[in-house]
Amino acid sequence: MATARKERTASLLSRFVKNWGGFEELIANMHKTGDVSVQRDVKLTGVRGVPRQIDVLVTHKRGPYEFKTIIECKYWNAKIKRSHVDAMVTAIQDLNVSKGVFFTTKGYQSGAKKLAKSAGIDIFVVRELTDREWGGPGRQWEFCVQVITRSIGNLKLNNAFVVQATAREQAPHFDVHIVLGSGEGRTETPAFNAQKAPHDCTLEYLLETGSRKALDQVTIANTTFNGRTDCVVYMKIERVLMPFEPPLQVKLGSAWVTCPSIEFELGIRVDQKQISGDRAKYWAHAVAIEDCVNEISYAAGKRHTDEFATIQPMADAKEQATDGRGEEVKNGSFIRIFSNEYFNFAEVSRLTPVVIPDLMSLKPTSSDAP
Template sequence: MDVSGFMHKYYDWAAFEVFVKDLYEGDGDVTVQRDITEVDRYGARRQTDVKIVRRSRFHKFTTLVECKRWKEPVGRDRIDVLASSIEALGANNGAIFTTSGFEEGAIAYAKGKGIDLFVVRDLTPEEWGLPGRHLSLYLHVNAAEISDVAFAAQATLLIDEAPSDSKIDLALNPSQALDPDFDLFSVKTGERGMNLVGILGDAHGMILSTLGQSVGVFDDGKEATLEINARCEIDLTRTPFRQLRLPAFAARIERIGFRLRAHISQSAINVDRGANLDFAVMVESYVSDKRLLAHRRAGDVSIVFREAEDVEKPAPADEPIKIGSLLHVQCSPWVGLGDAKANRIGVTAQLLRVVVEADGKKPQLSLVAEAAIAA
């Protein structure tokens, strides 16, 4: 039994009749009755699955409905039976609801008799929105922190007496990325250019993205965290903007070495889009070609209808998410790792070098080494 949709709940004729009756309830000033038997104008007894009487100020409009929860398509003979009941009981029109479709020729015949034909079916994956009702995905949340920052630089003293501590007090945070004290100057023209902390943050993001993309689903998709330790370097030799001016000295920076510790935190995402619904189905008219998506939330009485959009349009350029897809979320360089612990630890086999090229305040970064993880 297919339980990916909702029609399995209406497994027999009685349940299906109640379902169709519910579709008509609340549609204006109507009286809806199920499984009634009446004596027609010729004295014969006739049974109707669902009878709908709609009233206006001056008129009464009666619709007779047959419900066929069948495995086989509904034939023309059932249309004849319903047409006979409409005439004998003085009804205005009729409809047949089924889950199995209609035989060839039945649709044109029904149009001539003023009878509408409806198929009730489960939604397709496209109508749910790909990949369908049930989502089963994996999520990697990637974060990293930088440590052991070391500079390959030449310093020029700007004051008479050298300070006892000449280290560069550098911290990876957004405030320093906007601090003009960490702007780099051109060694050719003296012009102010890009920010050193901003470059470090951009390099952090580029390396973390490369590491994250190199890791697929691991540990059979279980919730786990993989730690990757990488030796990294920022190469400033291809840009003239590599002079940092501090109160005591000016540093001509060639390279910046550091260690990056990254965490790939894995979790599974399982979502049932229909979990809070009593049902969600498509009701298709084979006479008017109208399609209505009908759904009812669990615990509600009323059914919500909306006209279905055309799903047979060209697919977008981007590939839709597929079952088992891996989604990546990358944290900002300013987030860090905190006290998070890893289940597994890996080390990159190569130095990851980020080359900086810039003529002004907008640096161009490129990663010249691929991450090779030994876990």
């Protein structure tokens, strides 16, 4: 698969350029940024009276001033020679234009580079963008993505009792109605500590943080299912126990309920999908341009949806490597996304639960409980 991806990447420039005429068209389109006038295959007559064929003519007007740049497009199998640059110097003088530029795909001989630098002629090499220049993970991407969703069922307030002014009435079972997630139906059940001091949390918050902690213990890193193909996998954890010290107090309706621990079953749904794509399909053209005199690289491109093309300097590779973004996601990576939404516990109610001893006593941290 990696070999096929490399071959497809290598053929991208040939997709934009079919022949020498296509190369001229590419260079012309690159310069259509909206700031200049661009003409292809133009004939200009100089002071000597000799017509000269110009591959691409770029005209830039600013107030009463007009600047013309003539561009030679060489889609050759050999490097540009000094004699070609020398001919460009003559053409600039004869046509009285502002600038001369070369574009090629094969490079320049040393003599051509020296003359171009001394004569003020820009010389560029057009090449493929590297994967790093496309931006991680590259032009083509392929991942295995898992979206993990939770569900809570059979919630119990263990050894709970109602707190009254003069007595404590044992109440082993409470009808607790809660709705988790970020939807409009979400409930907010106040939770307090044993001294009844307000605490900035709810029963819903405790269940969400506790179930996420349990989920982290259950989830096996970099685990895929069914050969990384698209599938849905369910799991159910028999018992997640959350003890509280001091005991938790929850307001259910008009009653205050105290309980030393909460217990529930945890349902897990894993939606696995293999995704891939090619960034190049969104671009009419996308190439790198190397300035062989000033040693600066540019990214030139135009999306299918854009009116104009862009040519922008590319960040230095060393700067990209130290820009603080961390390690890039690589092709073939396994990506896990934890959803804050909850699915219906009925989807896993008939599954045989998995018993994991480490989850039998999930003690909340100070941020999890009042």
